[in-house]
Amino acid sequence: MSRSNGGPPDRSTGSSADEPLSIYGRMPLLLSEREYGTWSAHGTCFAYGIATWCFLTGGYAAQLVGAVQGIVCLVAGNLIGVFLISAPLSLACQRYGLEQVDCCKPAFGQNGARIILIFYLINMLGWSGLILVMFGNGIQNIADALGYQTGEWLVGAGAGFALWLSYIVTTRGVHLLSIFNSVITPALIVIVVFMFYMLLSEHGWAAMVAAAPLDPYPSPAINYAIAVELGIASGMSWWGGIGFLARNTKTRRNSIYPEVLQLGLISGIACSIALLSGLVVGSDDPTQWMIPLGGVVMGLIALVFVALANVTSTAVSMFASGLALRHIPGLKKSSWRFIVVVTTIPLVFFVIWPRELYDLGDAFLAYNGTMHAPIAGILIVDYFFLRGQRLNLSAIYEAAPGGDYYYWKGFNMLALSGIVIGQICYFLLYNPFSGATHWLFSIVPASIAAFLVPAALYWIGMRLWLTQYLPGATGQELPGLQTPNI
């Protein structure tokens, strides 16, 4: 994704001077402009799937469950989560060349989709903040390995340094990002394979299976249920990248198979290797695994690459967030540099309180389920069951009141209330911040409940009360595009 996400947008289109205006902006992409065939779609998703946040997810799961249960939770959960979020987005974004937030307008309304944008930004910038702190931890561990006595301040300083590097990369655009990624991504793949090789050769499968979880709750059933939740939420965390990848593919199959296989399966395997590392080393901090697994020299080299990978991952997230901010009227014509500065503001909190926010990482991961599960359920019902995979492109880009997707003042309150209901369902079953659980949680994952309940209510509500907004209804359609919103 990073390769295609780059390019400093400079005007209201978000396009750079020498790039097609549609690729870096919100124009629907024509087939002739799309970059990804089968291999490039798989390759891009593969590179994107093996990212440093896999290390974090594996580390969190290692706190709760052992190797076998953890691998099942992470791989199966990732597959389910990715499939649920990508099914409607992939096929719709591919068919209509749509940017992801625009694709949410038929269900949530012209203005309602901007609320989805908030979740999108929380997701992207939250992950970025966590891996900035991971960079700071890496710096501290490198200093410790070299014999320097350091304090906690170094973690925050390292996170600040990484944020500055990410800002530089993001403002310079696609070229620098591509150079970074052409080095970092292969290195990260080598590190993951190397970690697995060292785990097998130095410790063996039996030791990995026998390793106890690091910090479990008293109930094994609850530990397993939370690990399932982490797996599904991890898959759903890819929500922010789905549309961009899909709109750049030429065929329907290339829009969804690579996402399910690479972001679901391969990413789940990468998370699992991280889980095994955490169990064997006895720490959920990925930056503490490298030296025990690879020795001082190899461990330090790996740590440096992991730290740099954190910068590229953060830059990609800041880039995607910057593009998404173009949906906000006041920022449509702002300079790209200003928009990138805006994306850094929430990340500054991770520099000031790195340890406190990093410790909330597992709760944040689970919280991704509360954000994306209801959206996924509503989008599936809307795109497949209510609209029969047919969207009105003109209505999506229509800023004038009225039109197929305008609803009430631009908001579909039914869909938006579905998100609230989904979050309530989630928190009734499992509160990721307090750890409180309902007895049903060990039977039904909270994110699945938060997916199914809003989906069902949305289908019923649209069929009963909002039929005028469904295809075939009359009286709302405007004659062509009146006031383009681009």
Next chain:
Amino acid sequence: MPQDHPDDELANELRRRIKTLDSMEESAFGAFTRIDWVILIVVAVVLPTLALVAAR
């Protein structure tokens, strides 16, 4: 001849793209059959769910 305002250029370009995409045959975007759905649902829902139940 008066030059178009940049926003008008964008609007015209957007209209052109919408017209192009709306007029294209569905087959131009590649096939996606019931077999694809079966494969995806088995790989991404049924097998993972069975694995999760078995490992509980």
